[in-house]
Amino acid sequence: xxxxTLAAIVGFGLMSGSALAASAWTGGDDQPTNPLSCxxxxxAAAAKPYDGGVPTNAPDRNGKxxxxxxxxxxIGIGYFNATSKGIADAAAELGNVDAxxxxxxxxxxxxxxxxxxxxxxxGVDGILFAANDPVAIAPVLKKALEKGINVVGYDANSTPDxxxxxxxxxxxxxIAKSLVDSMxxxxxxxxxxxxxxxxFTTPNQARWIAEMAAYAEKCHPKLKWLETVEAQEDNNLSFxxxxxxxxxxxxxxxxxxxxxxxxxxxxxxxxxxxxKCGSIAVVGLATPNxxxxxxxxxxxxxxxxxxxxxxxxxxxxxxxxxxxxxxQPGATSVKAGKLGDLQVINGSEILLGAPYVxxxxxxxxxxx
Amino acid sequence: MTAARLLxxxxxxxxxxxxxxAVLASMSDKFFTPENLLNQGRLMAEVGxxxxxxxxxxxxxxxxxxxxxxxxxxxxxxxxxxxNLGLPLPAAILLAVxxxxxxxxxxxxxITRFNVPPLIATLATLALYRGLAEGISEARSxxxxxxxxxxxxxxxxxxxxxxxxxxxxAVVISGVILGLTPFGRATYAIGANETAARFSGIRVNSTKxxxxxxxxxxSALAAVIFVSRVTTTRSDMGTGLELDVITGVVLGGxxxxxxxxxxxxxxxxLVLIQxxxxxxxxxxxxxxxxxxxxGLVLIGAILVGALFDRNRGG
Numbered sequence: 153x154x155x156x157t158l159a160a161i162v163g164f165g166l167m168s169g170s171a172l173a174a175s176a177w178t179g180g181d182d183q184p185t186n187p188l189s190c191x192x193x194x195x196a197a198a199a200k201p202y203d204g205g206v207p208t209n210a211p212d213r214n215g216k217x218x219x220x221x222x223x224x225x226x227i228g229i230g231y232f233n234a235t236s237k238g239i240a241d242a243a244a245e246l247g248n249v250d251a252x253x254x255x256x257x258x259x260x261x262x263x264x265x266x267x268x269x270x271x272x273x274x275g276v277d278g279i280l281f282a283a284n285d286p287v288a289i290a291p292v293l294k295k296a297l298e299k300g301i302n303v304v305g306y307d308a309n310s311t312p313d314x315x316x317x318x319x320x321x322x323x324x325x326x327i328a329k330s331l332v333d334s335m336x337x338x339x340x341x342x343x344x345x346x347x348x349x350x351x352f353t354t355p356n357q358a359r360w361i362a363e364m365a366a367y368a369e370k371c372h373p374k375l376k377w378l379e380t381v382e383a384q385e386d387n388n389l390s391f392x393x394x395x396x397x398x399x400x401x402x403x404x405x406x407x408x409x410x411x412x413x414x415x416x417x418x419x420x421x422x423x424x425x426x427x428k429c430g431s432i433a434v435v436g437l438a439t440p441n442x443x444x445x446x447x448x449x450x451x452x453x454x455x456x457x458x459x460x461x462x463x464x465x466x467x468x469x470x471x472x473x474x475x476x477x478x479x480q481p482g483a484t485s486v487k488a489g490k491l492g493d494l495q496v497i498n499g500s501e502i503l504l505g506a507p508y509v510x511x512x513x514x515x516x517x518x519x520x
Numbered sequence: 521m522t523a524a525r526l527l528x529x530x531x532x533x534x535x536x537x538x539x540x541x542a543v544l545a546s547m548s549d550k551f552f553t554p555e556n557l558l559n560q561g562r563l564m565a566e567v568g569x570x571x572x573x574x575x576x577x578x579x580x581x582x583x584x585x586x587x588x589x590x591x592x593x594x595x596x597x598x599x600x601x602x603x604n605l606g607l608p609l610p611a612a613i614l615l616a617v618x619x620x621x622x623x624x625x626x627x628x629x630x631i632t633r634f635n636v637p638p639l640i641a642t643l644a645t646l647a648l649y650r651g652l653a654e655g656i657s658e659a660r661s662x663x664x665x666x667x668x669x670x671x672x673x674x675x676x677x678x679x680x681x682x683x684x685x686x687x688x689x690a691v692v693i694s695g696v697i698l699g700l701t702p703f704g705r706a707t708y709a710i711g712a713n714e715t716a717a718r719f720s721g722i723r724v725n726s727t728k729x730x731x732x733x734x735x736x737x738x739s740a741l742a743a744v745i746f747v748s749r750v751t752t753t754r755s756d757m758g759t760g761l762e763l764d765v766i767t768g769v770v771l772g773g774x775x776x777x778x779x780x781x782x783x784x785x786x787x788x789x790l791v792l793i794q795x796x797x798x799x800x801x802x803x804x805x806x807x808x809x810x811x812x813x814x815g816l817v818l819i820g821a822i823l824v825g826a827l828f829d830r831n832r833g834g
Contacts, residue, residue: 227808270797273550
């Protein structure tokens with residue numbers, strides 16, 4: 153039965169593939185791609201009018217001391233501890249912000265909404281959030297805007313009109329460029345590569361793969377794509393799928409992309425157990441803690457993600473600029489302290505910058 | 521069952537609630553404002569509705585762990601009926617509520633027909649209904665409901681949130697049923713001694729079936745309000761709801777062994793928890809600190825209850 157379903161899915165995938173001119177690589181989606189340039193030139197920002205919200209009768213907060221609350225998806229995990237540290241760092245550097253992080257202990261939409269609601273009543277000046285659900289959080293954020301509170305999101309967006317700005321940690325084409333560039337550097341610019349993803353229909357992964365295919369075709373045409381395999385987000389299945397790839401393609405396989413934080417460490421483990429460290433490169437999205445053993449052994453050279461400390465730092469800096477009135481709708485960039493000028497994209501989003509590549513030299517500094 | 525003893529627990533709880541309100545009001549000037557209190561009423565309506573039915577369940581000596589999953593399943597069905605099957609929204613709401621009620625009926629059927637302990641039966645359906653919700657929705661949200669639908673979760677009548685009216689009416693109805701009708705007396709009798717109740721000619725199974733069905737109905741109603749309040753449908757809605765509900769009911773003096781408990785007690789328990797959560801947050805206590813306080817209050821209430829039990833036994 154399972155095989156039959158799988159066959160049906162594959163069959164359907166092939167049919168839709170021929171009909172819709174899907175990505176050159178299996179597992180990508182059929183949305184238009186926008187590969188970045190091969191060198192480090194930033195993409196020109198497409199002009200799009202400001203689509204964020206505006207607080208009602210916000211008092212003049214320019215230069216005044218403000219209280220800010222940060223409500224992440226949940227508290228007590230390494231990732232949001234890191235963003236919270238970034239926020240605290242920025243607040244300390246600014247000196248006129250009283251910031252604290254508070255939130256639910258589970259990624260629960262209802263609890264997060266209740267937390268924000270209570271902080272609106274308690275009368276904060278600014279709210280930072282990472283939404284558990286973009287739509288569910290919107291009514292309470294709109295309520296905050298109506299009370300004149302400055303609202304800035306990071307990590308996970310809400311609907312645009314429910315907040316003023318959103319600090320976007322990475323664009324799809326930026327992640328794709330980092331992954332493909334790292335892989336090309338490790339395999340010497342040519343050779344066969346395979347992908348371990350979650351499922352062909354997972355939105356983020358499908359978008360990344362489509363962008364990777366477009367970027368590789370443009371900048372690293374000698375990278376030869378072999379196969380994309382699905383491994384849900386299952387540790388065991390990811391390991392098995394990666395092992396199958398290694399056995400199936402033998403010496404033709406020069407590198408494996410891991411598209412999820414589960415697939416990447418599992419692929420690294422598969423390569424380690426096959427004694428292929430050094431001859432098969434593993435590059436992927438993952439959190440540093442999961443990858444430390446492989447990076448320290450030298451089996452994996454680059455892990456791509458963004459730096460969550462910088463993300464929190466940028467969010468706090470943006471909120472301060474909004475409160476001061478220095479960041480207005482229509483701006484094209486914003487000053488964010490030590491991070492320099494950050495670019496405004498998509499109307500009301502601020503791009504953190506190129507993704508962060510963790511390697512042997514810097515991975516020890518991160519704990520999430 | 522002595523009325524005086526029941527009254528004593530509720531009197532203590534009422535005094536405790538008033539003290540808590542007074543202390544919290546003195547800790548933050550933003551706490552005891554009509555706006556905040558009404559808003560808190562809005563936030564507690566979903567838990568409150570389910571807690572009323574749960575009071576009946578626990579008074580019979582049972583438990584229903586699946587209420588959060590029924591909420592999630594109803595929410596998903598509402599979205600799927602409306603968006604994927606293209607039914608008009610009122611019909612989708614009605615049909616989803618019927619399905620949620622049916623899910624409650626299944627709980628009752630398994631418990632009464634196959635004599636499965638309620639803890640086991642509803643632990644199983646907790647997983648079953650949540651799994652169905654996730655499978656049916658394929659982990660996708662349904663959004664874009666029309667503006668009028670948001671009235672249930674965000675609208676007001678005479679300045680009071682809609683769901684608070686609904687909760688008020690439900691409190692009166694359930695209070696009357698549990699306190700003043702033969703059905704209510706049957707509920708207590710089952711909890712006090714099921715075998716004796718059976719031999720007294722009380723229709724134990726049909727009473728239980730009604731009660732678990734009502735729990736399904738209340739969870740389904742809460743789901744509609746929840747979806748309307750947050751304007752979207754997700755399969756993880758209501759996760760952990762059962763614990764908030766049971767906490768409120770038990771704090772309200774309902775004995776987990778059955779036979780004892782009142783609607784007024786449950787309402788007081790709910791108010792006390794919601795006041796603590798909100799008041800502590802407003803006076804600057806972080807979320808983790810608030811959970812600790814609620815845990816301590818619950819232990820305190822159980823100790824008080826145990827004290828009464830000892831008095832009765834001695």
